[in-house]
Amino acid sequence: MTTAVIGVGNIGKGVITGLARGGEKLLIANRTDSKAEALAAELGEGVTAVSIDEAVERADTIILAIWFADQQKFITERGAELAGKLIIDPSNPIGFDDKGQVFRTVDDGVSSGQLNRDSLADGVKFAKAFGTLSADSLASGANKDPKVALFYASDENTAGQGAGNAGAKGEIDSEVERLISVAGFTPVKAGSIDEASLRIEVLGDLHPFGGLNGVDPTEDTAKELLAK
Ligand SMILES: NC(=O)c1ccc[n+]([C@@H]2O[C@H](COP(=O)([O-])OP(=O)(O)OC[C@H]3O[C@@H](n4cnc5c(N)ncnc54)[C@H](OP(=O)(O)O)[C@@H]3O)[C@@H](O)[C@H]2O)c1
Numbered sequence: 561m562t563t564a565v566i567g568v569g570n571i572g573k574g575v576i577t578g579l580a581r582g583g584e585k586l587l588i589a590n591r592t593d594s595k596a597e598a599l600a601a602e603l604g605e606g607v608t609a610v611s612i613d614e615a616v617e618r619a620d621t622i623i624l625a626i627w628f629a630d631q632q633k634f635i636t637e638r639g640a641e642l643a644g645k646l647i648i649d650p651s652n653p654i655g656f657d658d659k660g661q662v663f664r665t666v667d668d669g670v671s672s673g674q675l676n677r678d679s680l681a682d683g684v685k686f687a688k689a690f691g692t693l694s695a696d697s698l699a700s701g702a703n704k705d706p707k708v709a710l711f712y713a714s715d716e717n718t719a720g721q722g723a724g725n726a727g728a729k730g731e732i733d734s735e736v737e738r739l740i741s742v743a744g745f746t747p748v749k750a751g752s753i754d755e756a757s758l759r760i761e762v763l764g765d766l767h768p769f770g771g772l773n774g775v776d777p778t779e780d781t782a783k784e785l786l787a788k
Pocket of ligand 1: 628
């Protein structure tokens with residue numbers, strides 16, 4: 561399985577660094593190629609900078625670490641080219657007003673995860689993950705004791721099985737959990753995209769910049785919150 565990260569900004573760099581330190585071989589790509597090349601040179605063997613086209617062609621899993629509006633463009637323009645691949649979406653649909661206050665850029669009650677999922681061509685696999693911590697917490701929070709939990713959501717195997725890691729894992733959830741673990745965190749499934757993506761996106765009740773009020777949850781805390 562080949563993993564690519566597209567976007568090497570704040571969150572992309574955190575995800576790439578965590579995965580690379582955990583031993584994952586990665587393709588990385590960015591709109592400005594030189595930034596991906598510089599990060600690959602910094603991280604050394606195992607991280608290869610490629611063009612976006614090459615990342616899309618070679619990867620089985622693509623972590624799309626770019627802003628929601630750019631994701632929408634990417635997903636719709638690439639269309640069926642992404643069929644068979646797993647897209648992992650860390651986005652939070654927010655902007656900042658002229659006073660620096662955060663506002664959501666999509667309608668109330670709708671998540672960027674739902675909108676991205678609904679924009680995919682047939683046969684593209686999808687999960688929401690790696691967006692539940694700030695870039696700083698992602699960079700500094702790996703491999704703590706106890707480990708910090710990263711919530712994720714997907715539409716695989718959710719029917720009747722509840723959240724919080726219950727039930728057998730399909731290929732999407734297994735791969736998301738593998739990547740979260742490689743990066744030094746504990747994966748906790750929060751539910752399906754419709755049930756959970758709004759909750760695990762920024763300002764949601766399961767996000768540190770929302771209901772968790774700055775707390776990066778452990779696995780126990782995460783499961784307690786889901787059980788409520
Ligand atoms: N920052 C956080 O703490 C945080 C936390 C959780 C989730 N997120 C989410 O993560 C995503 C990225 O946020 P960020 O803070 O990392 O943003 P950022 O620092 O502004 O980085 C965005 C990156 O995306 C690249 N990019 C934009 N369009 C692209 C395209 N079409 N193809 C390839 N690369 C493209 C940019 O390339 P250039 O270098 O060429 O501009 C830049 O490297 C957002 O959806 C955000 O909501 C962020």
